[in-house]
Amino acid sequence: MTQTTAVATEETESTDICSPPPRRHPRPDGQDSYTISEVVAFTGLTAHTLRWYERIGLMAHVDRSHTGQRRYTNRDLDWLDLVGKLRLTGMPVADMVRYAELVRAGESTYGERYELLEATRRDVLARIAELRDTLAVLDYKIGIYANAGQSYETARTR
Amino acid sequence: MTQTTAVATEETESTDICSPPPRRHPRPDGQDSYTISEVVAFTGLTAHTLRWYERIGLMAHVDRSHTGQRRYTNRDLDWLDLVGKLRLTGMPVADMVRYAELVRAGESTYGERYELLEATRRDVLARIAELRDTLAVLDYKIGIYANAGQSYETARTR
DNA sequence: CGCTTGCCTGGAGTGCACTCCAAGGCCATA
DNA sequence: TATGGCCTTGGAGTGCACTCCAGGCAAGCG
Structure with a gap:
């Protein structure tokens, strides 16, 4: 195994210049309107969790259909992607909410x-x-x- | 089973594949008898958590002084070290208990x-x-x- | 028209991993 | 003898991140 002190230098090397993360959305921008169950299928989160995220302010208010049902956009998907990554790091939800507030501010x-x-x-x-x-x-x-x-x-x- | 099997000999060095992790104990074997607060200082866990670990079977029963107070050994410290590492991996406590049971078995x-x-x-x-x-x-x-x-x-x- | 499916809400419940409490024992120092 | 410090116990409480429930609305289908 390499020495632990080598980690820092390894990291700077692996991310020399930022490569934009390639994203594929199920639908192109313009036709991006997903029901909650589609987002469930895409993210692996439950519908409960998605609604809960919105309630606690971890997501900005999601668009609604004329009957009041949620319609998620590609941007929402991206946000959920980031949230998922941050969650993997063990970041508390409260901190993610704080970040979301900063973004909205x-x-x-x-x-x-x-x-x-x-x-x-x-x-x-x-x-x-x-x-x-x-x-x-x-x-x-x-x-x-x-x-x-x-x-x-x-x-x-x- | 209160009988601790007589496996006090070290046959650890028989493996040549992996380097054995170097361990430093506060006291040498023979004088290894730590109060709960010493273990707190050494591991960073709380006394509550140490007692709880014992209650749920994540630790074998710890030795007691003549007044019934816990006296931890170097072996206990090693076990807590492993538990700490496994905990970092996100392994549920129940799984660690299962492993502890296997070891006792x-x-x-x-x-x-x-x-x-x-x-x-x-x-x-x-x-x-x-x-x-x-x-x-x-x-x-x-x-x-x-x-x-x-x-x-x-x-x-x- | 009824039936099913999918979605809505606020609030209550769950599981995990601790975390703390109240009441008390032992023992050294003053 | 008293005071303080460290330790004991079973059980109750906490915080987090969901997870579920009851009751209800709207759309599509035969």
Whole structure:
């Protein structure tokens, strides 16, 4: 395994210049109008969760049909994508709501948003390092179990 | 089963594939007897959590002093270390309890333990991949805010 | 017309992983 | 003897992130 101190430099190398993430939407802009169940199918979230996200302000108010049903746009899908990614980092929902509020507040909050994302980035790097550490332990133990055909286990690691 | 099997010998160094994780204990084996507050200081867990771990079977019964107070050993510290690592992977406590039960059940469960650790290993790898993906998105957005933020700052201070 | 399907709402419920409480035991120092 | 500190217990409480429920509306179909 490489040294843990090499992580930081590796990262700067892997993301030299930002490549825009390629997105495919189910429908092109202009015809982007999805029912809640379509969004469920696309995101893997439940309808409950989608409505709950909107209630707590994690999503801006979603467009409605003339009968009051939700109609999601490609932009909503993108937002949900970002939310999903942030959720994977372990960011609390309250923090994501805060970010959503900053976005709604306009461009005067660019600085704050930058700080928030930077902090999150540091968290992600730290978490990756932790996971690598854990992986080493796991590999070590797996090695023991793979080798230990009928020899008894070490007391040390139980 | 109060009988701790006499496996105090170290046969850990028989494996050559993985480097054994270096462990430093506050006290050498033989004088390893820690109060709950010492373990709190060493692990970062709370006393509540330590007692709770024991109650739910995530730890084997801890030794007691003649007055009934818990006295942790180096082995307990090692176990808590592993638990901490597994917790970082997002493994549910119930699964860790299951692993603890397998360990207590003896060497007939080697296969199952192996499977469990292997599955966890795959989870960890998948999570690392997810985090890298998230990192790319984060870097992309940070790049945007860095540029836009600069122009906003410029516009502000102009 | 009724039936099914899909969606709506506010509020209540769930599961997890702790986290704390109240009441008390032991023991060293003052 | 008293005070303070550290520890014990079972059980209750907390916070988070959903998850579900009851009751109801609107559209499409035979």
